[in-house]
Amino acid sequence: MSRYGRQMQLPEIGADGQALLSDARVLVIGAGGLAAPLLPLLAGAGVGHLTIADPDAVDLSNLHRQTLFAEVDCGQPKALRAAKRCQEINSEVSAVGVAEALTPANATAYVRNVDIVLDCADSYAASYVLSDTCCDLKTPLISASVLGLNGYVAGFCGTGPSLRAVFPEMPDNTQSCASSGVLGPVVSMIGALQAQMALSVLLGFDPSPIGQMVQVNAKTFRLSTFRFDTASEPESRFAFVAPSSLGARHKIIELRDSSEAPVPAHPDAVRIAPDEVRAALPDPATPLALCCSTGLRAWRAAEQITEIWPGEIVLVAASTS
Structure with missing residues (x-):
């Protein structure tokens, strides 16, 4: 008391x-x-x-x-x-x-x-x-x-x-x-x-x-x-995932170059600059994982990709918190 x-x-x-x-x-x-x-x-x-x-x-x-x-x-x-x-x-x-x-x-x-x-x-x-x-x-x-x-x-x-x-x-x-x-x-x-x-x-x-x-x-x-009690949930979303959840079924793209990230977010990732991702897209049946530091670069790239590619896209933020 x-x-x-x-x-x-x-x-x-x-x-x-x-x-x-x-x-x-x-x-x-x-x-x-x-x-x-x-x-x-x-x-x-x-x-x-x-x-x-x-x-x-x-x-x-x-x-x-x-x-x-x-x-x-x-x-x-x-x-x-x-x-x-x-x-x-x-x-x-x-x-x-x-x-x-x-x-x-x-x-x-x-x-x-x-x-x-x-x-x-x-x-x-x-x-x-x-x-x-x-x-x-x-x-x-x-x-x-x-x-x-x-x-x-x-x-x-x-x-x-x-x-x-x-x-x-x-x-x-x-x-x-x-x-x-x-x-x-x-x-x-x-x-x-x-x-x-x-x-x-x-x-x-x-x-x-x-x-x-x-x-x-x-x-x-x-x-x-x-x-905003009546705000609607979006019909789709780019989910953030952990690198450990990615596997052989994914195509994993590291958007950072080696000077920014000497070690990529995932050992199987290929380094591709954001403006070159469109030319390296897999078959839509293969999920795409985009990796960067904060997730924002990956999100921006994902928004551009969905204009031409219908497959699943997930995001990896190397420094989540």
Whole structure:
């Protein structure tokens, strides 16, 4: 009561709501800028079981927005440091850090036994892999993205449409925080909204944030929101797959040259430049696997190929998360 008394005074929470939070199992993919405000808020609220997955280490260049960490943490695994920090904030919760990337191969194992998934990965491929997995398992997904001074957070899957229903085509903007920059407070605003959406889902608030998108422009201080409950799922999709799922029946094309990727995504891949793929297409009965770093180059090539080739196409993102 001493720890949670202020939030338990809210009629929307009370003792029953606090018990729901205590029993909740939450998966957080990514322990960077979005997770920096999100994780302390969830731990502080008494969310009982947090699993945090991120393959990267704390880096000095990210501390301006990844405020969960200090200079002394540089070089340490982000997921492990984040989990330790959550335990320091609230010893009553369980926080487990896993220093590995989300991939199409392990996504189902991560998502299967949790109540909600929070996408903080800053990776287009990871977001689509999570959405596809959560859609299949009917698990709520709160996904967020920030670039520059703009960002969004939205609730997908569970009882609502998936990410692909709202973003069925390849993103127009293929930049990242590393390439175009980002401001710390913008990330913190979106991360805090993401935490509130997660708590709202866990507590069963009505209306639910599933099917709701919030967009933030921090330059103009404009916030806009809309619902997409009736958005239709696309009739077809380019699925992201793990290299280990590819076999002899596939034609595997590595779109990166040897200077960018000395080791291709799959040992059986042939290197072909994106503008030369059309001339190397197999019989339509042979599935085609297109490989690149983030998956976006592969997606762009796939969109062009489908104009002239009716076969199955899957995508491989070498760095999914």
